Amino acid sequence: PLVVGFETSCDETGVGVVRGRTLLADALATSVAEHERFGGVVPEIASRAHLEAMVPTVHRALAEAGVAASDVDAVAVTAGPGLTGALLVGLAAAKAYALALDVPLYGVNHLAAHVAVDELQHGRLAEPSLALLVSGGHSSLLLVPDLSREVTSLGRTVDDAAGEAFDKVARVLGLPFPGGPPIDRAAREGDPSAIAFPRGLTGPRDAPYDFSFSGLKTAVARWVEARQRAGEPVPVADVAASFQEAVADVLTAKAVRACRDHGVDHLVLGGGVAANSRLRALAEERCAAAGIVLRVPRPGLCTDNGAMVAALGSRLAEAGVEPSAPDLGADSSLPIDVVTP
Numbered sequence: 001p002l003v004v005g006f007e008t009s010c011d012e013t014g015v016g017v018v019r020g021r022t023l024l025a026d027a028l029a030t031s032v033a034e035h036e037r038f039g040g041v042v043p044e045i046a047s048r049a050h051l052e053a054m055v056p057t058v059h060r061a062l063a064e065a066g067v068a069a070s071d072v073d074a075v076a077v078t079a080g081p082g083l084t085g086a087l088l089v090g091l092a093a094a095k096a097y098a099l100a101l102d103v104p105l106y107g108v109n110h111l112a113a114h115v116a117v118d119e120l121q122h123g124r125l126a127e128p129s130l131a132l133l134v135s136g137g138h139s140s141l142l143l144v145p146d147l148s149r150e151v152t153s154l155g156r157t158v159d160d161a162a163g164e165a166f167d168k169v170a171r172v173l174g175l176p177f178p179g180g181p182p183i184d185r186a187a188r189e190g191d192p193s194a195i196a197f198p199r200g201l202t203g204p205r206d207a208p209y210d211f212s213f214s215g216l217k218t219a220v221a222r223w224v225e226a227r228q229r230a231g232e233p234v235p236v237a238d239v240a241a242s243f244q245e246a247v248a249d250v251l252t253a254k255a256v257r258a259c260r261d262h263g264v265d266h267l268v269l270g271g272g273v274a275a276n277s278r279l280r281a282l283a284e285e286r287c288a289a290a291g292i293v294l295r296v297p298r299p300g301l302c303t304d305n306g307a308m309v310a311a312l313g314s315r316l317a318e319a320g321v322e323p324s325a326p327d328l329g330a331d332s333s334l335p336i337d338v339v340t341p
């Protein structure tokens with residue numbers, strides 16, 4: 001089916017077009033620059049920006065895909081989790097679109113969509129797969145027996161999300177927001193073993209699949225402050241590389257362990273932090289050693305976009321899943337196990 005997907009859960013206005021598992025267009029507008037001076041996404045600013053960007057972004061997506069609105073078979077939209085006001089803009093647009101074209105509407109879970117997007121690049125997901133979902137607001141290990149119907153959480157962060165830790169550490173280091181990309185770049189010049197930062201929740205009695213990044217973030221901040229107090233220069237590249245190594249180490253170790261414990265030999269990465277070059281390299285190395293088939297979408301598909309929503313919508317339509325009711329609402333804390341509300 002030809003599916004248009006709408007994504008507005010955070011600061012990206014995304015409209016994607018897919019036919020089956022073929023990506024036809026992925027139009028994106030972002031309000032990231034407007035949030036930079038606040039050091040985080042401001043919900044009211046994001047909502048207004050979505051409103052302004054929505055119509056031009058839809059037009060751009062259809063033009064890029066080379067399709068007419070009348071060709072569209074179904075509409076998909078992120079129903080949650082995310083910022084309520086931001087979600088509502090995408091929902092209003094998607095509902096209006098589905099109604100006007102008289103096609104089914106699929107509300108989708110943003111987190112499941114982060115996993116589904118990989119099918120646009122690497123084809124049908126093996127099921128069951130394990131998914132490591134790491135983004136600005138979430139860090140979870142998911143068991144995915146059927147991405148259209150059944151996703152279960154094995155573990156999650158007990159405090160900060162991995163992306164949040166990148167953003168906070170970047171701030172401490174004086175790097176711009178969002179912090180993932182500049183830390184990734186700075187780390188290339190640094191030594192990942194320069195500083196031994198803590199690996200949270202990796203003790204023998206700790207929950208095997210849960211994550212904790214707040215202790216790591218604090219450890220980095222303390223280390224940097226101590227340097228500054230002593231009047232010594234902060235080795236930004238070494239701190240970035242050592243911090244990034246600690247995150248990648250824990251994430252990949254736990255993902256591989258979860259695969260082994262559950263007898264699953266396919267792992268897929270998703271979410272903005274999956275764009276991280278060290279996480280990708282270490283996951284590749286450890287999966288190869290453990291005999292696990294690893295799939296990682298290209299960086300542009302890892303961060304928020306409309307194509308991921310269209311990808312999940314297309315899958316739901318193909319699987320014969322019941323479309324959403326016309327009164328579909330936004331759910332800012334939609335649980336991960338609800339693929340389509």
Ligand code: ATP
Binds near residue numbers: 181
């Ligand atoms: P969620 O999906 O939880 O609602 P989100 O929608 O804000 O969160 P995504 O676009 O999926 O987020 O991810 C954004 C996060 O990814 C930010 O925290 C950003 O710093 C991080 N990120 C992006 N690129 C990289 C990178 N190369 N290395 C590490 N982190 C990165």
Ligand code: MG
Binds near residue numbers: 010011012304
């Ligand atoms: Mg974003």
Ligand code: FE
Binds near residue numbers: 114
């Ligand atoms: Fe996201």
